[in-house]
Amino acid sequence: MYDPRDIIIRPVISEKSYEMIEQNRYTFEVAKTASKPQIATAIAEIFDVTVSKVNTINVTGKPRRVRAAKGKTRDWKKAVVTLKEGDSIEFFQAH
Numbered sequence: 001m002y003d004p005r006d007i008i009i010r011p012v013i014s015e016k017s018y019e020m021i022e023q024n025r026y027t028f029e030v031a032k033t034a035s036k037p038q039i040a041t042a043i044a045e046i047f048d049v050t051v052s053k054v055n056t057i058n059v060t061g062k063p064r065r066v067r068a069a070k071g072k073t074r075d076w077k078k079a080v081v082t083l084k085e086g087d088s089i090e091f092f093q094a095h
Contacts, residue, residue, distance in 0.1 A: 002034075002038060002042070004010050004042035004043075004045045004046050006031060007038055007039060008026070008028050008029075008039070008042050008046060009030060009031065011026070011027065011029075023080065023082075024083045024084075024085065024087070024088070025080055025083075026027065026043075027078060028076050028078070028079050029076055029077070030041055030056070030078070031077065032058075032075070032076070032077045035077075036079075038054060039054050039056070039079050040054050042079070048085065049082035049083050049088070049089060051081055051082070052083060052084050052085060052088055053082035054080070054081050055077075055079070055082075056077060056079050056080075057078045057080070058075070058077055058078075059075065060075050061073035061074050061075050073084045084095070
């Protein structure tokens with residue numbers, strides 16, 4: 001069995017993710033191999049909330065160049081987690 005902290009890597013902090021908090025939706029970077037049920041149970045265990053829906057997005061890296069060397073940023077997986085009405089994650093609350 002996976003440790004929940006191996007599945008959930010970090011929260012995604014952006015203007016769009018903060019706007020979605022009003023709709024009770026939270027955004028996280030997750031392990032590329034994680035499935036939706038694994039993400040839901042990991043969020044439920046870590047933050048003690050009830051997850052009603054999980055949407056995942058595979059984000060491809062952007063091409064970058066430094067002088068003559070070409071490369072790209074890393075690929076990663078993003079999960080948008082919708083919580084049950086009344087639940088919230090205190091980590092994201094604005095001060």
